[in-house]
Amino acid sequence: MKTHVKALVVGGGAVGTSIAYHLAKAGWDDVMLLERDELTSGSTWHAAGLLPYFNMSFATTHIHDYSIRFYKTLEEETGLNAGFSVVGNLRMAQTQERMDEYMLYASTAETCGVPYEWMTPAQIKDRWPLIRTEDLEGALYHPTDGYINPADVTMAMAKGARQRGVLIERKWQADGYHWTGEHWEVTVTKMVERGGNLVPSDEQMVIIAEHVVTATGNHAQRTAQLLGIKIPAIPVEHQFIVMEQDPALVEFRKTNAEHPVIRDADAQSYVREERGGWILGVYEKHAPARFAYGVPDSFRADLFQLDLERIEAQYMAMIHRIPSCEDCGLKDDFNGPICYTPDGNPLLGPAPGLRNMWLAEGFSFGITAAGGTGHYLAQLMVEGEAEIDMASLDPKRFGGWMTTEYAVTKNEEAYEHVYILHHPDEERPAARPLRTAPAYDRQKALGAQFGCVNGWERPNYYGPLDAPGSFDHDARSFRRGGWWHHAVEEAKAVRESVGLIDATAFTKHIVEGPGATQFLDWFTCNKLPKVGRINLTYALTSHGTTRTEYTIVRLDEDRYYLVSAGAWTAYDSDFLQKAIEDKRAEFGWISCHDVTTQxxxxxIAGPKSRDVLKEIVKDADPNIVLSNKRFPWLTMRNIELGMVPVMAIRVAYTGELGWELHHPIEMQNNLWDQLVSAGEKHGMKLVGARAQNWLRQEKSYRAFGNELGRDATPLEADLPRFVDLSKEFHGKAKLEETGIRSKCVTLLIDGPSDADPWGREALYAADGTRVGRLTSGGYSVHFGKSVGMGYVKPEHAIEGTALKVKMLDQLWDATVTHDSPYDPKNEVIRKDG
Incomplete structure (x- = not known):
């Protein structure tokens, strides 16, 4: 076995095999894959092999789409039939709300070029008469989808990998990882059969690898322990049963093609044909997580005991949907571990805190994702970035605060939510509240309905004080939910009087030291602010796209306070810390501290925000301390609000006159009480994140993770004022080389009377040509209509261009407006008083 390789892939399931194949295809000619047992011996062997397109994530949709197209090419390349049955995928809806979900998904699918068709109950019955349809609203049909044999597709990818020079070694287990500063030393142990178990032998060796990829599936917790990191990928039991032949199905098939994969989402189940019978798979409640602290040595290609009582409701729903199966006996059953993560999406990308260590863990739909995972991860590793923004799948989207118990609880929840309606305004309840700022209880008592951002509880909006515990759940919708009018009133308050918003979840870092100024000047693309001033700026990827957005406050000559998005604390911190390590020898000593929780x-924002602060600011002349002369826009001042020392920043994400009040978190309740009391006579309203999101779109303020990401440069985001091309900075050459492939625009939309866009919709030109997609959407209280932001081809980004937005399966008129349609000259935000 080789002892020196460019890349070592650990794990021989579908995902690991695809990664090895695609690394070789991308040009790395020294790749090796290790599998502790046999290829496919993990979850791959008992997977049902379905290939569901359906996913609300833009990145994951691309990954699934690549897989489905790629698998169809494997036989020609390798000579091995991957067992792909392109029978289509029929996703049925029993309610109009489920159809609303499908319509939102379908518009997202269009942005990725995924084909689909709509079917009525009558059309379904006419084509597949064994399906009961009288209680259906309709269905979404993917004609190019189907199912595949997991073992066959894995072996086909393994053969393709070998043909491209990949070495595949079985019965070797990774037992230790050591980073030398230049490469990985991976200690591996030969595994042997003993008494039916697979156990380590005395034979060990060390493999030197420049890069390591872990695709260890159910063994992710062992991998985490060996690497000294947290990987919240823990398996959950997944059951499916195989039934005896159905005579009605056998008769149907004499003159008809195979049924599509039949998904009855409202019954939490899927069904497909299997040798004249049916397979029923379910996503039921109360499926337990397993192997939270590691897989026992005795567990190999094994299964758990079937729990039929747990899936009785789904079984009866299948008999209702396909009545002919009622008398079919049970032929076989499967109850095996399938890995999940707290949000159901895989962990794909660089490992936190480590160099050249890549994670590909937590694949709940591993067969569907394997092909695309290999393709896009290989791009990330070989070229430095993928063509799609992979941030939503990055392992660092989960912070170090996460525990095993949290992951278990959320993974079980993610499993049972596979077929629960995926409302865009959904907030899942498990393991909450956990991370709460001091004012949480006060906000809750005042009607706050909370969302969860990186574990933090953050008010989304303020509902009625006497709201029942189910209020927020009942208020959700794919249209304008029960919360909508509350958010409207909050947004109006900011525009007309004053609102108070909790932004504690913001990520915050202190960067200081003799090398801090030179480093940040290189690290970000805008000019650095002067002492006491602030700047908005971006840290770029090596490809010139946007890696992170920062508000930088210069506290002293070589001391800076960096504020970035609250959802991305570990993601931003890891990138910042690694960049500092790389440049410290060049620029001098630099220290960096994550002070988010401190x-x-x-x-506070709105025309009366200054009036509220005047009530409590401690200064000889409150009028002067808050004036434009003493405290102009885009500056920072240390002020005292009662007994609380505050670092006040004259900026407002809403585009109104306002301040951010950064304060010692242990004094938060005192400050909250002061602000609420002072705001009473000025009509101050408590405001949540949803109203704030609408308001920032009226100002064309881009949001990281929406308009800003690793698939577009700041120039494509139409932010040239924040890019100083007169200086050198990381990613500059690629930024200039890339040019403008697409451009970010703001649109005012004449949409339906009961719905607004969510930021996932396709955009069309007047002639029906698809020209882009929305990345944000909502309602504008200023213009009295829907608003959205997104990317279009440059020729369609001209102010006044008429476009169409796909919403609820219809095209609605939209117009490209000028940047910052509300207060384009920033006169309101600079208001003196």
Missing amino acids: WGVFA
Whole structure:
């Protein structure tokens, strides 16, 4: 076995095999894959092999789409039939709300070029008469989808990998990882059969690898322990049963093609044909997580005991949907571990805190994702970035605060939510509340309905004080939910009087030291602010696209306070810390501290925000301390609000006159009480994140993870004012080389009377040509209509261009407006008083 390789892939399931194949295809000619047992011996062997397109994530949709197209090419390349049955995928809806979900998904699918068709109950019955349809609203049909044999597709990819020079070694287990500063030393142990178990032998060796990829599936917790990191990928039991032949199905098939994969989402189940019978798979409640602290040595290609009582409701629903199966006996059953993560999406990308260590863990739909995972991860590793923004799948989207118990609880929840309606305004309840700022109880008592951002509880909006516990759940919708009018009133308050917003979840870092200024000047693309001033700026990827957005406050000559998005604390911190390590020898000593949990943040905004602060600011002349002369826009001042020392920043994400009030978090309740009391006579309203999101779109303020990401440069985001091309900075050459492939625009939309866009919709030109997609959407209280932001081809980004937005399966008129349609000259935000 080789002892020196460019890349070592650990794990021989479908995902690991695809990664090895695609690394070789991308040009790396020294790749090796290790499998502790046999290829496919993990979850791959007992997977049902379905290939569901359906996913609300833009990145994951691309991954699934690549897989489905790629698998169809494997036989020609390798000579091995991957067992792909292109029978289509029929996703049925029993309610109009489920059809609303499908319509939102379908518009997202269009942005990725995924084909689909709509079917009525009558059309379904006419084509597949064994399906009961009288209680259906309709269905979404993917004609190019189907199912595949997991073992066959894995072996086909393995053969393709070998043909491209990949070495595949079985019965070797990775037992230790050591980073030398230049490469990985991976200690591996030969595994042997003993008494039916697979156990380590005395034979060990060390493999030197420049890069390591872990695709260890159910063994992710062992991998985490060996690497000294947290990987919240823990398996959950998944059951499916195989039934005896159905005579009615056998008769149907004499003159008809195979049924599509039949998904009855409202019954939490899927069904497909299997040798004249049916396979029923379910996503039921109360399926337990397994192997939270590691897989026992005795567990190999094994299964758990079937729990029929747990899936009785789904079984009866199948008999209802396909009545002919009622008398079919049970032929076989499967109850095996399938890995999940707290949000159901895989962990794909660089490992936190480590160099050249890549994670591909937590694949709940591993067969569907394997092909695309290999393709896009290989791009990331070989070229430095993928063509799609992979941030939503990055392992660092989960912070170090996460525990095993949290992951178990959320993974079980993610499993049972596979077929629960995926409302865009959904907030899942498990393991909450956990991370709460001091003012949480006060906000809850005032009607706050919370969302969860990186574990933090953050008010989404303020509902009625006497709201029942189910209020927020009942208020959700694919249209304008029960919360909508609350958010409207909150947004109006900011535009007309004053609102108070909790922004404590913001990520915050202190960067200081003799090398700090030179480093940040290289690290970000805008000019650095002067002492006491702030700047908005971006840290770029090596490809010139946007890696992170920062508000930088210059506290002293070589001391800076960096504020970034609250959802991305570990993601931003890892990138920042690694960049500092790389440049410290060049620029001098630099220290960096994550102070997110030390500082709370309240944002106060609106025409009367200065009046509220005057009530409590401690200064000889409150009028002067808050004036434009003493405290102009885009500056920072240390002020005292009662007994609370506050780092006040004259900026507002809403585009109104306002301040961010950064304060010691242990003093938060005192400050909250002061602000609420002072705001009473000025009509101050408590405001949540949803209203704030609408308001920032009226100002064309881009949001990281929406308009800003690793698939577009700041120039494509139409932010040239924040890019100083007169200086050198990381990613500059690629930024200039890339040019403008697409451009970010703001649109005012004449949409339906009961719905607004969510930021996932396709955009069309007047002639029906698809020209882009929305990345944000909502309602504008200023213009009295829907608003959205997104990317279109440059020729369609001209102000006044008429476009169409796909919403609820219809095209609605939209117009490209000028940047910052509300207060384009920033006169309101600079208001003196």
